[in-house]
Structure formats: structure tokens, C-alpha cells
Amino acid sequence: MYEDLSPQDAAKYAAGKAAVERYAKDGARLGLGSGTTSGWFVRALGERVAEGLDIVGVPTSNSTRDLALSLNIKLIDLNDLSEPLDVTIDGPDEVDKDGDMIKGGGACLLWERLVAEASRKMVCIADNSKLVDHLGNFPLPIEVIPYGWKATRRSIAALLKDLGYEDKEIIQRHKNGEPVITDSGNFILDVKLDKITDKALLDTNLNWLAGVVENGLFTGIASEIIMASPDGSFEII
Ligand code: 5RP
Secondary structure (H helix, E strand, O other), X not given: OOOOOOHXXXXXXXXXXXXXXXHOOOOOEEEEOOOHHHHHHHHHHHHHHHOOOOXXXXXXXXXXXXXXXXXOOEEOOHHHOXXXXXXXXXXXXXXXXXXXXXXXXXXXHHHHXXXXXXEOOXXXXXXXHHEOOOOOOOOEEEEEOOOOHHHHHHHHHHHHHHOOOOOOOEEEOEEOOXXXXXXXXXXXXXXXXXXXXXXXXXXXXXXXXXXXXXXOEEOOOOOEEEEEOOOOOEEEO
């Protein structure tokens, strides 16, 4: 249906379409991820909805909400769920073979984790460029509340030093010269750790710090990876 896609977009579309075929059954309640890969998933879902598929979705960002609504996908509020979603489908910035991920390149990490944790299952969809041996080359996003954010940054730096990550620069994310503000009104700090060796420990300890709302290291959350190639083939990991 989509012509002239770049090789990477063709792979993202293949991953999204495979997720629709596996999980978008009539009556399904789905978490809808954010970012470009999830955008292809939502478009593939919209194609099936236009053919009569009956599903409801919970979006993980305002941008996914807008895309889903433009495709006539029915949405519900996370607060209106009386039981977990069936599955959340979302893309990573990096993913390893355990299914652990760095997320938040699009600043949607907080809602992404909330929706994933409100689901029975989380499936990671990715083009094969996202698979890495070790997480950490992609800067880890950390969402912090604006109040006292520089003090929070010092706490993060101290924690990282304690965990053996020396001299890592923690940078406040900007776009067009302005601080990025998340859908929940917070700031994003990015820190490139190069090689994360203690994933669960780092994930847990970051979220213990006052001022940290969420971090983009998603450990033990995805139970399946749909990894696609530009030729449209995919494998389930
Ligand atoms: C947004 C995210 C995205 O899912 C992640 O950045 C991947 O994006 P893309 O599919 O565009 O590479 O976590 O916060």
C-alpha cells in the first residue's frame, strides 16, 4: 500500500503489520506505542479498522492519540480500564536479545511505561538496526520534574558515579532552542552511558531518586520482539 518507503521505513512497516496480524483480533484492547515504528503499526491497524476490525486502543502519547483518531481507531482512557490491556505494541531506540530496551527518544517514555505496565503483555516492534549486543550507545532519557531539576541532575550524577559510570555528561534535551516538555509537563535529561551492564539495578535505582519521574531503560517489560528487515521479512525473538 505504501510505495517508495526508505529501507528502514519498509522494515518498520513490516514489523508493525506483523504485530497487527498477530495481535489485532476483534475485541482486542491494545496499547498503542509512540515513535515512527509505532506510527507504522498504528497505520497498519487503521487499515484493518477501515475494513471493519473492532478494537480499542490506549495511546502512549498525544501524537499517537492524534494519529489514531485520524484513522478512526477507537480510543479509551487508561483510567477507564477495569482490567489490563491485552497487549501493548511499541518500538525501542535500542533493544537487546533479552528484550530490554532503551526508550524515550521521542520523550514519551512515561506514558509508554504506564501503558505497558497496564497490559498483560508488551511486544517490541523494531527494524533490525535497533538490535544491539549491549544497551547504552543511545543516550538514556530520564524524565524529571521541572522543580529543582538541576538538583535532580546532581543526584543522578552521584548515582551513576556510585554505579561505576564515571564522567558522563547529563544533558537537558532541547528542541528548536527550547527545553523539551513532555506530555506530562516534565523535562528530559539524556545521558550516554556507552555500555550498560547492570540494567535492572540502574533502572530501579534511577526511579528511586526524588525528582525522577521515569527513565527510558525498560527492563523485564517486553516478552517478545518482532524484528523486521527492509525486504519485509521478520523474526520473532
Ligand atoms: C518515544 C519512544 C519511541 O518508541 C522510540 O524513540 C523509538 O522511536 P522510533 O520508532 O521513531 O525509532 O520511546 O518516546
